[in-house]
C-alpha cells in the first residue's frame with residue numbers, strides 16, 4: 001500500500017512510498033483511510049525524523065477489518081480516529097479505544113480535522129477546570145487547536161480572548177465565540193483566569209502577565225521554538241498560579257478517548273463546533289498545502305484526501 005513518508009527531496013518534506021500493510025494487534029481495527037489532517041507537530045517531525053519515516057495522527061475512513069475481540073466498530077462503519085504516527089496511509093490499524101463512529105452527515109475532511117486539534121483543546125480546557133463565567137485567553141487562536149479551543153471555551157460559558165499574529169489570522173474568530181481578538185496583546189489590558197498557550201517565547205511571556213493570582217496556565221506547544229521566559233515577578237505577582245504542560249499522547253492514557261471523540265463528533269453534528277477545515281488537498285500533491293500551514297497562511301486545518 002501507499003503512505004506519505006518523510007523525504008529530503010522536494011520541498012514538502014514528504015513523498016508517497018510503498019510500505020507494508022498494517023499489522024493488526026489485539027484490540028485494533030483496520031481502517032481504509034479517506035482523509036487525514038496535518039498538524040504543525042507533523043510538519044516539525046518532517047525535519048527531525050530520518051527519511052522514510054511514517055507520519056500521521058488524524059484519520060477518517062471506513063473499517064475494513066474489525067477487531068478480533070469483537071469490540072469496536074464493525075466492517076463498513078465510517079469512523080475517525082487517532083493513529084500512532086502511521087495514519088497518512090491507505091490503511092492503518094487503530095486501537096478501538098481511539099475510534100469513534102461517524103454519521104453520514106459528517107464529511108471526511110471535517111472528521112479528519114477533529115482528533116488531535118479537538119482532543120488537545122478539550123483536554124487543555126478540562127485541565128483549567130470550571131469555565132462558566134471565567135475569562136480564557138487563547139494564544140495562536142487562528143490555528144487548528146486555537147480555533148477549536150475558542151469554540152469549546154465559549155460554548156462552556158467562558159469569556160474568550162483570542163490572540164493572533166495578524167488581522168488575516170483573526171478571520172472568523174468572532175463568529176466562533178471570541179469576545180475579544182487582539183494582536184498578541186497589542187491592546188490587551190484585561191486580566192484572565194485561564195491561559196491556553198501554544199506559541200511559547202515572547203507571546204507566552206506577555207500573556208502570562210495577564211493571568212490573575214490563582215489562575216491556570218496550560219501550555220501545550222512552543223511554536224516559536226524559543227526558550228521559556230516568564231516575567232521576573234512571575235510568582236510573587238500571581239500567587240497560586242498553576243502552570244501545566246499538556247502532551248496529548250500522555251494525556252490520552254488518562255481519558256476515554258473513544259468517548260471524547262464521539263463527544264466532539266456530536267458537537268459538530270449539532271452545529272456547536274466547526275472543525276475549521278481551511279484547505280483540502282489531494283494527498284498526491286500535498287506540498288502547497290503543507291507550505292501554507294508552515295507559513296502561517298492557513299486559518300484552521302489542512303486536510304489531505306486520498
Ligand SMILES: NC(=O)c1ccc[n+]([C@@H]2O[C@H](COP(=O)([O-])OP(=O)(O)OC[C@H]3O[C@@H](n4cnc5c(N)ncnc54)[C@H](OP(=O)(O)O)[C@@H]3O)[C@@H](O)[C@H]2O)c1
Nearest residue numbers: 040140142143144145164165169198221223224247248296
Ligand atoms: N502538546 C501536544 O500534545 C500538542 C498537541 C497539538 C498541538 N501542539 C502544538 O500546539 C501548537 C499549535 O498547533 P496547531 O496544530 O494548532 O498549529 P497551527 O494550526 O499551525 O497554529 C499555530 C499557531 O501558532 C501561531 N504562531 C505563533 N508564533 C508562531 C511562529 N513562530 N511560527 C508559526 N506560527 C506561530 C500561528 O498564528 P499567527 O500566525 O496568528 O501568529 C498559528 O495560528 C503547535 O506548536 C503544535 O506542535 C501540541
